Amino acid sequence: MSDLSPQLLSDLKELAARVRARVLIAVHHAKGGHIGGPLSCADMLVAFYFHILNIDPTNPDWEDRDRFILSKGHSTIALYAVLAERGFFPIEELLTFDAIDSRMQGHPDMTKTPGIDMSSGSLGQGISPGIGMAIGARMLGKDFHTYVLMGDGESQEGQVWEAAFVAARYSLDNLTAILDYNGLQQFGWQESGMHMLTPIEHPAKKWQAFGWNTIEVDGHDIAAFIGAVEQAKAHKGQPTVIIAHTVKGKGVSFMEDDYLWHAQVPTEEQLSAALTELGEEKLAPEYLIGGAQ
Numbered sequence: 001m002s003d004l005s006p007q008l009l010s011d012l013k014e015l016a017a018r019v020r021a022r023v024l025i026a027v028h029h030a031k032g033g034h035i036g037g038p039l040s041c042a043d044m045l046v047a048f049y050f051h052i053l054n055i056d057p058t059n060p061d062w063e064d065r066d067r068f069i070l071s072k073g074h075s076t077i078a079l080y081a082v083l084a085e086r087g088f089f090p091i092e093e094l095l096t097f098d099a100i101d102s103r104m105q106g107h108p109d110m111t112k113t114p115g116i117d118m119s120s121g122s123l124g125q126g127i128s129p130g131i132g133m134a135i136g137a138r139m140l141g142k143d144f145h146t147y148v149l150m151g152d153g154e155s156q157e158g159q160v161w162e163a164a165f166v167a168a169r170y171s172l173d174n175l176t177a178i179l180d181y182n183g184l185q186q187f188g189w190q191e192s193g194m195h196m197l198t199p200i201e202h203p204a205k206k207w208q209a210f211g212w213n214t215i216e217v218d219g220h221d222i223a224a225f226i227g228a229v230e231q232a233k234a235h236k237g238q239p240t241v242i243i244a245h246t247v248k249g250k251g252v253s254f255m256e257d258d259y260l261w262h263a264q265v266p267t268e269e270q271l272s273a274a275l276t277e278l279g280e281e282k283l284a285p286e287y288l289i290g291g292a293q
């Protein structure tokens with residue numbers, strides 16, 4: 001467990017609520033986008049960009065920075081919200097999400113957006129460039145760390161396991177993967193109601209079989225998550241995967257644990273209710289306040 005001050009922890013929690021609100025507002029404004037996945041990883045992204053990563057928002061291409069790859073690229077609106085809060089670009093730009101020619105594309109584009117270390121969106125492809133970055137750091141004698149955040153549905157892609165095998169083969173202890181283990185993906189199956197079988201069962205055993213060190217943690221407990229990352233960085237001789245137990249749609253009760261909120265645009269009423277639940281009514285766009293009256 002990390003020894004964060006109570007004040008810092010409370011600031012990070014507040015930030016995570018604000019990031020969730022910004023995700024909902026941006027998707028509502030764009031009339032399209034993902035919600036469940038971004039809300040699932042919001043706490044971890046805040047932990048990374050406000051505490052863990054060695055980065056400089058004024059110099060996003062600083063060559064000694066830690067690298068972060070959002071392999072589950074469909075969750076990028078949460079990453080944009082965190083990057084905006086961290087000062088990589090203006091908050092207002094979030095409202096250009098998914099618009100033609102915007103830097104806030106529906107999936108992250110490293111050639112467009114400051115702070116994005118790798119383009120992604122086609123699931124399964126994030127660990128491979130993460131391996132390249134980790135080997136690159138080793139060859140150049142640099143001590144930056146590379147992190148890759150991926151989904152459990154994403155883990156059905158074969159490339160994930162080819163990459164897992166290679167990372168262990170090279171003993172890449174400067175590479176940490178995070179599995180956003182929310183147990184849902186894009187669709188459910190009728191016979192199981194809102195649920196489907198967890199995309200990847202017993203992930204720790206599987207990653208261990210591929211030669212990785214594993215740590216399990218609650219992905220919404222920011223202090224515990226930061227502690228898990230510190231443990232991962234301290235582990236030598238093997239790459240580590242942090243299996244973060246999460247809830248898809250976390251933070252908004254009527255979106256939680258329901259695959260139908262994977263990618264759905266909230267109505268004005270739903271957005272209002274969600275912002276109230278998050279304690280972020282103050283962020284509600286004017287048209288929404290008008291609409292709700």
Ligand SMILES: Cc1ncc(C[n+]2csc(CCOP(=O)(O)OP(=O)(O)O)c2C)c(N)n1
Pocket residue numbers: 036037038040072074121122123124150151152153154155180182184185186199248262
């Ligand atoms: C190769 C590929 N196949 C399908 C998709 C469409 N797709 C986008 S998100 C998603 C589900 C992802 O589920 P998961 O990785 O569990 O993410 P989360 O639940 O965190 O949203 C799918 C199938 C894609 N982006 N890439």
